[in-house]
Amino acid sequence: MAEIWIADDDASIRFVLGEALREDGATVREFVNAEDLLAALDGGIPDVVVSDVRMPGASGLKLLDAITARGLHLPVIVMSAFTDVASTAAAYRNGAFDYLPKPFDLDQMRAAVERALAQSRPPPAPLPVAEPEQELIGAAPAMRELFRNIGRVAATDLNVLVTGETGTGKELVARALHRHSARATRAFVAMNTAAIPAELLESELFGHEAGAFTGALKRHPGRFEQAQGGTLFLDEIGDMPLALQTRLLRVLAQGEFYRVGGRELIRADVRVIAATHQDLEAKVESGQFRADLLHRLDVVRLHLPPLGARREDIPLLAARFLARAASDMRLEAKSFSPAALGALAQMAWPGNVRQLENLCRRLAVMAPGREIRVADLPPQESEKSVAADWPAILQQAVRERLARGERNVYPQLRAAFDQAMLEAALAESGNQRGRAAEQLGLGRNTLTRKLGSSRKRKRGKS
Numbered sequence: 001m002a003e004i005w006i007a008d009d010d011a012s013i014r015f016v017l018g019e020a021l022r023e024d025g026a027t028v029r030e031f032v033n034a035e036d037l038l039a040a041l042d043g044g045i046p047d048v049v050v051s052d053v054r055m056p057g058a059s060g061l062k063l064l065d066a067i068t069a070r071g072l073h074l075p076v077i078v079m080s081a082f083t084d085v086a087s088t089a090a091a092y093r094n095g096a097f098d099y100l101p102k103p104f105d106l107d108q109m110r111a112a113v114e115r116a117l118a119q120s121r122p123p124p125a126p127l128p129v130a131e132p133e134q135e136l137i138g139a140a141p142a143m144r145e146l147f148r149n150i151g152r153v154a155a156t157d158l159n160v161l162v163t164g165e166t167g168t169g170k171e172l173v174a175r176a177l178h179r180h181s182a183r184a185t186r187a188f189v190a191m192n193t194a195a196i197p198a199e200l201l202e203s204e205l206f207g208h209e210a211g212a213f214t215g216a217l218k219r220h221p222g223r224f225e226q227a228q229g230g231t232l233f234l235d236e237i238g239d240m241p242l243a244l245q246t247r248l249l250r251v252l253a254q255g256e257f258y259r260v261g262g263r264e265l266i267r268a269d270v271r272v273i274a275a276t277h278q279d280l281e282a283k284v285e286s287g288q289f290r291a292d293l294l295h296r297l298d299v300v301r302l303h304l305p306p307l308g309a310r311r312e313d314i315p316l317l318a319a320r321f322l323a324r325a326a327s328d329m330r331l332e333a334k335s336f337s338p339a340a341l342g343a344l345a346q347m348a349w350p351g352n353v354r355q356l357e358n359l360c361r362r363l364a365v366m367a368p369g370r371e372i373r374v375a376d377l378p379p380q381e382s383e384k385s386v387a388a389d390w391p392a393i394l395q396q397a398v399r400e401r402l403a404r405g406e407r408n409v410y411p412q413l414r415a416a417f418d419q420a421m422l423e424a425a426l427a428e429s430g431n432q433r434g435r436a437a438e439q440l441g442l443g444r445n446t447l448t449r450k451l452g453s454s455r456k457r458k459r460g461k462s
Contacts, residue, residue, distance in 0.1 A: 002026040002117050003044075007037045007063065008052040008079075013102075017050065020106045021113065034058035038066050045072065048097075048116040050109075053080035053087065064094040075116035079104060098368055111431040114451075115369040136172040137320065140310035146173070146302060153300050154180035159252065161237075161297045162275040164304030167354030170275040171233060173302055177273060178231040186230030191223050194236035202244055208260035216261070224257060224268050231271045237297065238278035238289060245290045252296040272297065307349040307356060314345045317353060321360035322372075331364055336372045339420040342397070343374050374420060375427030418450060 004026045008014050011032075018028040029046070031037040033055050049067070053060040060078050067074050075097035080087060091099045098112045138144075153160060154177045162170045171190060178188045196204050203213075207222030223232055234240075240248070251257045255268050274297045283289035307314065318336060326333050336344070349355055359378075367376040394413070401409045425436040437447040 002048070003029070003046040004048045004050065004113060005029045005031065005037055005040070005046040006050045007031045007034055007055065007060070008050075009033060009055045010052070013052070016106070017109060020110065024110060024113075026113075034060065034063035034066070037063065041067075041070070041072070045074065047075075048113055049074060049076045050113070051076060051078055053078055053082065053091070061090055061094055064091070064096060068095050077109075077112050077116055079109075105431065107426075107431045107433050111426060112368070118369050118371050136169060136176050137316060138310055138313040139316065140305070140313050142305040142310055143313065146304065149300075149302055150176050151180070153177065153302070155182065157181075157271050159271070159297055159299045160273045161280075161294075161299075161301045162273065162304065163301060164275075164277065165306045165352055166277045167352035168304040168306060169353050170277075170304055171235060173304060174231070174233040174273040174275065178233075178271075181231070181271070183230045183271060187227050188231050188233065189223050189227035190233040190235065192235040194239040198241050198244075201241065202247065203260050205244070206247065206257050206259055207262075209262040211261065213261070219259070222259065224251065224270055225266065227270045229269050231273060234272060234274045236276060237274040238276040238280055238283055242288070242290065245293050249290060249293045249296060252293070307352040311345050314356065315341045317356055318344055318360055321357045322364055325361040325364035329361075329364065332370065334364060334367065334370050334372055337374070338397075338416060339374050339423070340372050340377065343377060373423050375423045422447065422451060 002025070004021050006014050006017055006028060008017075008030075009032050014030045014032075018030055021028050029040070031040070034051065035057050037049070037051070038058075049063075051060040051063050058066070060076075060080070064076055064078070067076060076095070077098045077100065078091045078096045079100045079102055081102040088099050097116050100109060100112060136147075138146075150173065160174075160177060162173045164170050174190070175188060178184060191204065193201060203216075203220065203222065205222050205224065207225055208216050208220050210216055210218045247257065251268050252272060256265050257268060258265060280289055280294050280298075284291045284294055307317075315336070318341065322334055322336065325331070344356070351358075362378070363372050363376060394417070397413060398409060401413075406412075421440065422436070425440050426433070429435040429439065433447055433451075434444050437444045440447065442450075
């Protein structure tokens with residue numbers, strides 16, 4: 001049975017909130033100020049604390065500080081009638097689990113307490129965060145074939161053209177090729193040709209001498225010189241101006257170049273890996289890309305599949321990105337619920353792996369609780385789920401469990417199905433149980449009973 005402590009000098013708030021939580025099966029202790037609650041911590045630790053901000057004596061923020069100073073990983077829900085940006089930011093900065101404005105809807109508070117109870121369980125063991133050299137991951141057949149091809153090509157000095165949609169990770173392929181080549185101890189230099197103004201691109205690529213143009217006050221080594229003995233990665237090669245394509249072709253064909261405004265012939269010992277999301281053959285046909293340059297770059301072509309073509313990798317990628325985000329931003333580790341992972345696997349991903357990574361970073365900060373649920377996914381993302389395919393997701397979950405020889409598959413998945421429906425309905429209704437029950441075609445008491453059963457199952461696992 002969960003134990004929840006409430007600190008508020010308003011007796012009516014304590015009564016209403018305490019009775020609602022007792023109805024849900026929790027043990028509730030009430031305190032009129034922060035000092036009494038802190039003193040009670042010497043005799044026991046609750047699962048969740050709910051505290052007002054402004055009380056006689058120590059404030060709710062001071063209470064947060066004191067709990068943190070004791071080294072207690074205790075979720076604290078802060079409530080206040082004063083909801084300005086400074087107060088809200090201070091609460092979260094001091095470690096608040098959630099911040100609710102007064103007056104609050106009881107169902108909203110119940111939902112916050114339920115999330116906090118999930119957090120009061122021991123945190124999941126953090127996943128190992130991939131080092132840069134391990135970032136290209138995946139188990140889908142297309143990725144396994146890509147890994148084999150990288151292994152074959154890496155040890156050679158052949159030029160490589162990496163193709164794939166924006167956000168699929170083409171630079172990671174280039175880095176993997178460099179890392180496993182004989183040039184691994186030398187420089188890897190990356191340059192996005194689409195991100196540099198055309199008038200500066202030549203100087204950036206080949207360097208310039210002092211006085212070569214207005215503002216050229218000293219000699220500047222270009223990317224080819226910086227990558228000497230190593231690898232030069234040219235991203236978005238399809239956007240390179242035609243005039244510069246001619247100069248690049250000379251370097252690839254003869255292995256030498258001049259700086260802008262220079263007379264010294266410089267030898268280039270550089271492996272070039274280019275990447276594009278465009279159809280270069282079509283650009284050749286339209287006269288926007290040189291055919292001979294394409295032939296020089298396209299000695300070996302490696303294609304990165306879009307994320308939608310490797311959906312089985314999404315749970316692995318999502319978990320890895322979430323762990324990395326928590327590590328980078330020094331946040332508490334979180335994990336995805338099975339239902340949330342299933343929803344992610346069915347979403348449309350026009351931004352590919354980069355879009356998934358950005359979403360995970362956002363969830364690491366914004367999602368309440370240690371477990372990220374379907375309701376925590378942003379609406380604009382969850383609306384892109386392929387809703388019609390939910391039976392296929394369920395069938396896949398059944399097959400995986402049966403293949404592992406698991407028992408009691410039906411009751412486990414039925415419980416997970418019910419929980420996902422309840423969470424989605426509550427999220428859609430703004431945590432109003434009456435409305436959620438009506439939309440699901442259930443009685444309010446039935447919905448409350450199912451929520452209680454779901455909560456007991458979760459506690460039983462903790």
